[in-house]
Amino acid sequence: MPRKVFVTGMGMISAIGIGIEETLNSIINLKTGIGKLSLFRSIHGQIPVAEVRLSKGELAALAGIYRNQDAYSRNALFALIAAEQVYHGKAERGVGDRRTGLVMATTVGGMDVNERYYRSLTREGTYKDYIRLFDSADCTEKVATRFDIRNYVTTISTACSSSANSIMLGARLIKNNKLDRVLAGGSDSLTKFTLNGFNALEILSPTGCRPFDLNRNGLTIGEGAAMLMLEAEEKADPENVICEITGYANVNEAYHQTASAPGGTGAFMAMEKALDLASLKPDDIDYINAHGTGTEVNDLAEGKAIEDLFRNSIPPVSSTKAFTGHTLGAAGAMEAVLSALAIMHQIVLPGLNFAVPMPELGFIPVQKTDHAAIHHVISNSFGFGGNNTSLVFSKA
Amino acid sequence: MKAYVASSGVISPQQTHDTTGFPEHVCETVTSRLRCLEPDYRTLINPVQLRRMPRILKMGLASAKICLERAGNVKPGAIIVGTGLGCLDNLEKFLLDMLDHDEHITSVLPFINSTHNAVASQIAMVLKNYGYNYTYCHRALSFESALQDALMHIRESPDTSVLVGGIDECTDDYMLLHNYLGYWKQPVSNLDLFRGTGAGSGSGTVAGEGSAFFLLSGIPRNEENVILEAVHTFFMPEAYTDPEGIAAEADHFLTENNTGPADLDLVILGLSGDDHDDSIYRRLRQRYFKGAASFAGFKHLCGEFYTATAFALWLGATAIANQHVPAVALVDSEPKTIINKVLIYNHFKNAEHGMMLLTRAEGSG
Numbered sequence: 001m002p003r004k005v006f007v008t009g010m011g012m013i014s015a016i017g018i019g020i021e022e023t024l025n026s027i028i029n030l031k032t033g034i035g036k037l038s039l040f041r042s043i044h045g046q047i048p049v050a051e052v053r054l055s056k057g058e059l060a061a062l063a064g065i066y067r068n069q070d071a072y073s074r075n076a077l078f079a080l081i082a083a084e085q086v087y088h089g090k091a092e093r094g095v096g097d098r099r100t101g102l103v104m105a106t107t108v109g110g111m112d113v114n115e116r117y118y119r120s121l122t123r124e125g126t127y128k129d130y131i132r133l134f135d136s137a138d139c140t141e142k143v144a145t146r147f148d149i150r151n152y153v154t155t156i157s158t159a160c161s162s163s164a165n166s167i168m169l170g171a172r173l174i175k176n177n178k179l180d181r182v183l184a185g186g187s188d189s190l191t192k193f194t195l196n197g198f199n200a201l202e203i204l205s206p207t208g209c210r211p212f213d214l215n216r217n218g219l220t221i222g223e224g225a226a227m228l229m230l231e232a233e234e235k236a237d238p239e240n241v242i243c244e245i246t247g248y249a250n251v252n253e254a255y256h257q258t259a260s261a262p263g264g265t266g267a268f269m270a271m272e273k274a275l276d277l278a279s280l281k282p283d284d285i286d287y288i289n290a291h292g293t294g295t296e297v298n299d300l301a302e303g304k305a306i307e308d309l310f311r312n313s314i315p316p317v318s319s320t321k322a323f324t325g326h327t328l329g330a331a332g333a334m335e336a337v338l339s340a341l342a343i344m345h346q347i348v349l350p351g352l353n354f355a356v357p358m359p360e361l362g363f364i365p366v367q368k369t370d371h372a373a374i375h376h377v378i379s380n381s382f383g384f385g386g387n388n389t390s391l392v393f394s395k396a
Numbered sequence: 397m398k399a400y401v402a403s404s405g406v407i408s409p410q411q412t413h414d415t416t417g418f419p420e421h422v423c424e425t426v427t428s429r430l431r432c433l434e435p436d437y438r439t440l441i442n443p444v445q446l447r448r449m450p451r452i453l454k455m456g457l458a459s460a461k462i463c464l465e466r467a468g469n470v471k472p473g474a475i476i477v478g479t480g481l482g483c484l485d486n487l488e489k490f491l492l493d494m495l496d497h498d499e500h501i502t503s504v505l506p507f508i509n510s511t512h513n514a515v516a517s518q519i520a521m522v523l524k525n526y527g528y529n530y531t532y533c534h535r536a537l538s539f540e541s542a543l544q545d546a547l548m549h550i551r552e553s554p555d556t557s558v559l560v561g562g563i564d565e566c567t568d569d570y571m572l573l574h575n576y577l578g579y580w581k582q583p584v585s586n587l588d589l590f591r592g593t594g595a596g597s598g599s600g601t602v603a604g605e606g607s608a609f610f611l612l613s614g615i616p617r618n619e620e621n622v623i624l625e626a627v628h629t630f631f632m633p634e635a636y637t638d639p640e641g642i643a644a645e646a647d648h649f650l651t652e653n654n655t656g657p658a659d660l661d662l663v664i665l666g667l668s669g670d671d672h673d674d675s676i677y678r679r680l681r682q683r684y685f686k687g688a689a690s691f692a693g694f695k696h697l698c699g700e701f702y703t704a705t706a707f708a709l710w711l712g713a714t715a716i717a718n719q720h721v722p723a724v725a726l727v728d729s730e731p732k733t734i735i736n737k738v739l740i741y742n743h744f745k746n747a748e749h750g751m752m753l754l755t756r757a758e759g760s761g
Contacts, residue, residue: 254525
């Protein structure tokens, strides 16, 4: 029998809160994190975003960094804050043994620092201390250093499914008996680079995203980090166990660099394979935390895939992106945290901003927190390059 | 958890793309930056697709295709790519477009092509491969992480094969920025890179780039005789400098794979020409690896970049397959006539460390 993998600790910082409690309260109270851009000046300042409304100095203080704060990119600070919550929570500290690993995910890494200093660097050669902060690995190595994780450290970057993939890899490393314990998650900060990129693709919502609504008009980008401690069954303190990771799958649609395949073939394959690995049938699933970006194409493709797979027994579906925004490389880990919370508190999480059903779909998203028996939750994360990942979390 | 190395496709600063053995001529240039010798992509990639394809995607797709063709065009069960910097050129293009035009973006294409997983997804799209598709971006552990994942895949489904590659491109801005950090030497002959005194010694190295893809298979497909036994990585926080720690990691890794330093016929080291970085290899060679038979370098042939170890894997695998190491690769060693076990060890700035163990399949030869 392969080893079971449990989630035993969680941390999260996003536009809807610092820490698990504040995050959950915002969701239950239907309080969105989407608002006006204040982090930097942009000609696209009218486009709503989901910011963590804290300055770099405030974030650094939260992360326990008081000296040389400039040596940290915003996403590294997010990751450190989320990881500290994991360790200050129930999971035991002092994990610097051979069998602990760190798997991080990001899409743009230290781009906030990069875009700020790039021109000064190339033209005047100033600010060269920041060059090492630009890439994907810098944040990961700062977390590894802080928590003394040396044996296995890596970073995944598969666009918007990045941190769902870091959780999947963490679970596989434990199942394959390579490691006993993996700190897995993702972090991304709001940057001018991503704001401009998604804007140029014409997929940013001018109003704030409306997942699974007929009048959905694009996604809203957000920022933050979420980290989860994954542990092998026999290593985990039973008191810390939040839920089990029973299924996971990653597939590629091989269709288009940025658009979902019509009919949601990738989403269907990912969910089907993840259920298969978990030895579950579609009607075993009690809640779907959808990718649900609020774009025309995603919600239709994902919705179709859900209908095709779950047919007459579609469980409650919602996208929490109307709260957190789409946090790109952190989204999969944030939604893993929220899926775990659904199991922990036996609730179905609501979406926001829904008014008119999509005529193509036979279901509408959940609109308020409902108590329900939640045994199994599926969480979807899809990314550019056709990268589709589904995770299944189960009551332990 | 091991795999047969069924084939490879390598685009590098050496003429590697059109041969399965070692190229006849070694490229020697006086430079700070080695550039890839690229194939005629029109023979490998559909011209319509080729037209607007960024260079790194061409390199990745072409080397992946060469690799798969040599394995008889098998359909891999997974595609896993390691890239330290991803599609850097397009990332810079979009960033500069945004900065220099006050956010009045002139083209969205570089943004689409700037995502780190563009190479892996491009390959999937062209091959219509719906399998597992991952991209690792962790400096000098990028390729090793991809290999570790590939080996785990083969453990999970032994009858599968995995296409795994390491790829990075160099850009003018990358050279400029990292010159501030003292990464590069003044122009020097690449073949002098870590050999004794003169311009090859001192600090800094020569930049490089490349794309190397491999088909790994759980079961022998044809008559493969090279086995990737295991891959080990570790990270050393800055404050932690313990040369004995590296030897302990090497010892742990080899012992786990029933091997001792004296069993190694060839040790391929990531010597870069930077005295400080190379001192780690030299100390390890003198102390821990002193029983090993011969030593080689590879960065004088491909340059320094985050996924240079993919080139080293090609070198090691080719040495076993041909039972020969070209003299140009050897470092203060006599050539060995039998090459059964090869260890590759590389580190980047004493932070990311990776080891790979290759063996010759029993009964081959």
